[in-house]
Amino acid sequence: MNAHSSVANETFDCRVAFSEKLIALAEADPRIVAVCNDSVGSSNLNAFRDRFPDRLINVGIAEQNMVGVAAGLANGGFIPFVCAAGPFLSGRATEQVKADVAYSNYGIVLCAMSPGMAYGELGPTHHSIEDISWMRAIDNLDVLVPADPEQTKAAMDWAVASGRPIYMRVGRHKVPSVTPADRDVAFTFGKIDVTGDGNDVALVATGTLVSRALEAADILKAEGISARVLNVSTIKPLDAETILKAARETKGLVVAEEGVLEGGLGAAVATTLAENHPAKARFLGVTGFAPTGSNDFLLEHFGLTAKGIADAARKLVG
Amino acid sequence: MTISVWPDNKPLDVAAIRDLPEGERAEQLKLVAKQVRRLVVQMIDIARAGHIGGDLSVTDALVTAAFGVLNISPETADDPGRDRLILSKGHCAAALYSVLALRGFFPVDDLETFMKPLSKLNGHPNRLKVKGVEANTGPLGHGLPIGVGSAIASKLSGKNWQTFVFTGDGELQEGSNWEAAMTAAHRKLDNLVVIVDRNRLQQGARTEETASLDPLADKWASFGWEVAEIDGNDTAALLKAFTQNRNGKPLAVIANTLKGKGVSFIEDRVEWHHKVPSKEQVELALKELA
Numbered sequence: 001m002n003a004h005s006s007v008a009n010e011t012f013d014c015r016v017a018f019s020e021k022l023i024a025l026a027e028a029d030p031r032i033v034a035v036c037n038d039s040v041g042s043s044n045l046n047a048f049r050d051r052f053p054d055r056l057i058n059v060g061i062a063e064q065n066m067v068g069v070a071a072g073l074a075n076g077g078f079i080p081f082v083c084a085a086g087p088f089l090s091g092r093a094t095e096q097v098k099a100d101v102a103y104s105n106y107g108i109v110l111c112a113m114s115p116g117m118a119y120g121e122l123g124p125t126h127h128s129i130e131d132i133s134w135m136r137a138i139d140n141l142d143v144l145v146p147a148d149p150e151q152t153k154a155a156m157d158w159a160v161a162s163g164r165p166i167y168m169r170v171g172r173h174k175v176p177s178v179t180p181a182d183r184d185v186a187f188t189f190g191k192i193d194v195t196g197d198g199n200d201v202a203l204v205a206t207g208t209l210v211s212r213a214l215e216a217a218d219i220l221k222a223e224g225i226s227a228r229v230l231n232v233s234t235i236k237p238l239d240a241e242t243i244l245k246a247a248r249e250t251k252g253l254v255v256a257e258e259g260v261l262e263g264g265l266g267a268a269v270a271t272t273l274a275e276n277h278p279a280k281a282r283f284l285g286v287t288g289f290a291p292t293g294s295n296d297f298l299l300e301h302f303g304l305t306a307k308g309i310a311d312a313a314r315k316l317v318g
Numbered sequence: 319m320t321i322s323v324w325p326d327n328k329p330l331d332v333a334a335i336r337d338l339p340e341g342e343r344a345e346q347l348k349l350v351a352k353q354v355r356r357l358v359v360q361m362i363d364i365a366r367a368g369h370i371g372g373d374l375s376v377t378d379a380l381v382t383a384a385f386g387v388l389n390i391s392p393e394t395a396d397d398p399g400r401d402r403l404i405l406s407k408g409h410c411a412a413a414l415y416s417v418l419a420l421r422g423f424f425p426v427d428d429l430e431t432f433m434k435p436l437s438k439l440n441g442h443p444n445r446l447k448v449k450g451v452e453a454n455t456g457p458l459g460h461g462l463p464i465g466v467g468s469a470i471a472s473k474l475s476g477k478n479w480q481t482f483v484f485t486g487d488g489e490l491q492e493g494s495n496w497e498a499a500m501t502a503a504h505r506k507l508d509n510l511v512v513i514v515d516r517n518r519l520q521q522g523a524r525t526e527e528t529a530s531l532d533p534l535a536d537k538w539a540s541f542g543w544e545v546a547e548i549d550g551n552d553t554a555a556l557l558k559a560f561t562q563n564r565n566g567k568p569l570a571v572i573a574n575t576l577k578g579k580g581v582s583f584i585e586d587r588v589e590w591h592h593k594v595p596s597k598e599q600v601e602l603a604l605k606e607l608a
């Protein structure tokens with residue numbers, strides 16, 4: 001795929017790739033275990049449980065306990081993949097993530113299932129839109145947001161190999177593949193993947209917003225505006241070099257994410273720009289507790305669409 | 319599609335139930351509970367989403383508290399001394415909304431908007447959108463601490479209202495409940511009642527196959543609570559428990575229920591935590607609830 005082709009039609013729930021990959025990793029490495037909170041079904045762990053009944057630790061509805069148990073497992077030589085709905089993993093167990101995982105420097109992969117507003121009409125209690133800000137604030141915790149199934153799997157490979165404390169979103173909202181066919185690996189830790197070399201505007205997006213940014217680039221191209229798309233799948237540490245290159249080579253950046261603006265990707269980009277190369281930028285995100293509605297309805301509601309991104313880009317170059 | 323209520327077209331005077339003698343009250347509460355179950359099935363049918371199992375198991379306890387015991391009405395909704403009903407298992411919002419609609423907090427027809435774009439009837443209850451909702455629940459394990467605070471406020475303010483908190487049983491795996499349980503017993507909050515919807519199922523499995531809770535009554539007793547263990551789908555037993563002597567302690571009612579109670583093919587089956595019935599199954603369910 002290049003910047004000027006339309007985004008593929010087929011879409012995927014990243015949890016499917018996640019669970020297949022987890023089984024493959026566990027086949028190869030007996031240290032890998034899954035820890036969850038009555039979330040076997042919602043984390044797509046049924047097949048894992050059937051294959052490795054002893055290596056699935058379901059603690060029940062108890063997220064603080066769940067993350068603490070994972071730390072104990074890591075202390076005992078295991079590599080826990082903690083699988084729970086994003087809002088409860090990041091919100092309920094924040095202090096365990098800080099003290100027991102990051103501060104203690106354990107190789108634990110915290111897998112935030114169904115992040116963003118994937119739980120649409122279940123409402124703000126079930127939306128995981130603050131997670132990136134909360135997790136970014138914790139030292140020694142890498143924050144990953146793979147944008148498609150290929151990236152999800154490649155990020156899991158990296159997670160196991162690195163032995164790092166990691167928070168990773170695993171998307172439920174169906175997304176097309178956004179990984180260009182010519183890439184050797186779908187995910188490189190700490191590197192932004194750039195599609196296109198447009199120098200009017202840079203569209204910086206993460207997760208569900210990446211395919212929408214690619215569509216926005218198509219819309220803009222038809223109007224004679226050239227865009228490049230930056231897929232940020234490592235939110236922390238941020239690839240400042242690629243951000244600054246885009247800032248130098250374009251008239252401005254649009255940053256789009258399925259999360260709050262305070263402390264999210266946009267805030268990370270803004271800090272990098274302000275300190276090194278002040279540039280014009282626009283920030284799109286979730287601006288307030290959502291009203292009732294499906295994930296798609298809410299993305300539309302908050303302007304997190306190809307059109308919303310293109311509109312913001314036009315204002316920058318116009 | 320429209321919601322149908324009181325199919326015989328003879329609405330009950332729900333406001334009067336609380337003043338009936340106990341036996342008669344229990345009978346009328348059964349009729350209301352059947353209406354609530356019918357509404358829940360219709361709401362979930364229209365929304366094509368919801369948590370049918372837990373809605374149907376908690377219905378009798380909710381109805382008995384709201385219509386048979388507590389001072390809860392649209393007229394007193396802003397009264398600082400009103401009783402407080404907190405649905406901690408917020409995923410069962412459909413049951414709560416049905417109760418509030420039947421009690422006159424908003425038109426029954428509004429139930430058709432459950433989970434629709436921009437509806438006030440979100441998948442989990444929001445006190446800022448719906449009168450009668452006391453707590454914005456959804457994440458499990460929040461209702462009891464809020465209930466403890468409410469019960470302390472009741473005593474501090476001298477207004478002496480009752481606070482009833484409805485929790486799931488799987489929900490009790492959250493440690494926050496036991497922190498709150500200690501505070502409540504320590505402070506002798508005899509104006510606080512927790513109703514545990516003991517349907518023995520959680521989202522993905524049986525509670526006893528996940529993180530066992532038994533012996534559950536002993537747990538509450540050892541935390542310093544008065545305990546009543548009853549048939550939680552029996553309005554007479556619920557009425558009795560809700561009005562029993564509390565011996566100066568907070569009261570835990572272990573309400574043994576069937577998840578999916580009232581619809582044979584939904585009862586006691588784990589897959590019906592949030593499965594949505596097909597059109598044919600909705601017909602069947604409404605027939606069973608006729």
Ligand SMILES: Cc1ncc(C[n+]2csc(CCOP(=O)(O)OP(=O)(O)O)c2C)c(N)n1
Binds near residue numbers: 486520
């Ligand atoms: C903190 C938190 N973790 C997980 C969930 C997801 N969840 C929703 S309902 C449910 C099962 C609840 O079981 P139980 O308390 O027994 O309720 P009931 O059987 O009455 O439906 C789970 C795990 C949640 N809502 N909140």
Ligand SMILES: [Mg+2]
Binds near residue numbers: 486487488516518
């Ligand atoms: Mg239960």
